[in-house]
Amino acid sequence: MRLNNDVRIPQIGFGTYQIAPEETKEAVLTALDVGYRHIDTAQMYGNERQVGEAVRESGIDRGEIFVTTKLNNSFHAYDDALKAFDRSLEAMGLEQLDLFLIHWPLPAVGDFTETWSALGEIYRSGRCRAMGVSNFNPPHLRRLMQKSDLVPAVNQIEVHPYLVQDEVRAYDTEHGIATEPWSPIAQGLVLDDPVIKGIADRLGRTPAQVTLRWHVQRGDIVIPKSVRRSRMEENFDIFSFTLTEEDMSSISALNRNERTGPDPDTFNWTG
Known part of the structure; x- marks a missing residue:
């Protein structure tokens, strides 16, 4: 996919949230071997060093691997x-x-x-190709763009x-921001949901593949996570089939407005 500053980002990436540092290097190397070229980490995850080691030691040209990290809340x-x-x-x-x-x-x-x-300032220095945000709702985004000409990618x-x-x-x-x-x-x-399982059975796919395919057909970037090679391969194989409009x-009709993580409007981490 092409971001709003013309930087290209692979639509499927490999997430490293909750992967222990001692497991991260091997997991990322395996993901890169499977075919992933987009790796997502964060300062908060505590595994940036191991992500970097895997990227450097993979033997893959650095220009082919898209690396994202995120600013810790205390900074x-x-x-x-x-x-x-x-x-x-x-x-x-x-x-x-x-991407930062x-x-x-x-x-x-x-x-x-x-x-x-x-x-x-970091973006203008050329040390990061694109800048963005995480967990921002429209009021947060409006305030951000009232203060800056730089639109999050x-x-x-x-x-x-x-x-x-x-x-x-x-x-x-509406504002040219990619959703990830x-x-x-x-x-x-959602993997045990009868609707998703029914679609998966009809297509000969897994519920995870159907769900990830739903994301990419909506035009979003997606970053599943697993430390098992078989699951990494399964998650990566979502471009060889298509969901119908009815699917x-x-x-989408399964929506419950149900979160697994904090609500950005009320989450006020203080360290």
């Missing part, structure tokens, strides 16, 4: 954000990142527009069939 102040980015580069042993995100807006904790200004938010996020996704689309779902299978909750509508 929203301008200078803190600049230093935190430098530490991420150093930890991963990379000269440039592909503000992990949470935390409106009651600090001024995320100050944080965004710092990301703008990506908004990474919780999306799955039980939380379809039509309002946020529509706002993103996290928890795309609701931490496994898509049936899955």
Whole structure:
């Protein structure tokens, strides 16, 4: 997919949330061997160093691998954000990142527009190819864009069939922001859903594949996670079949506005 600054991002990536640091390098190397070329991590995950090691040691040209990390919630102040980015580069042993995100807006904790200004400085320096946000709702995005000419390239938010996020996704689309779902299978909750299982049985696919295919047909970027090669291969094999419009509508109709993670409007992490 092409972002709003013409940077290209693979539509399916490999997430590393909750992968222990000692397992991360091998997991990322396996994902890259399977075919993934988009790796997502965060300062908060504690595994940036191992992600960088895998990218460097994979034997794959660096220009073919899209690497994302996210700013830790404790570094929203301008200078803190600049230093935190430098530490991420150093930890991963990379000269440039592909995407850097503000992990949470935390409106009651600090001024995320100050944080965004710092990301703008990093972007202009050329050390990161695209800047974005995570867990931002339309009011957060409106405030951000009132203060800056730099429009986020990506908004990474919780999306799955039980939380379809039509309002946020529509706002993103209207402003040229790509939506990137996290928890795309609701931490496994949707895999036993009768509607999804019925579609999977008809197509000879797994419920996870059907759910991930629903995401990409909606035009979103998706970052499933697994430490098992067989599951990585399953999650990656979602471009050889298509859901019908009826399938898509049936899955979207499962919406319950049910989250597996915090609500950005009320989450005010303080460390």
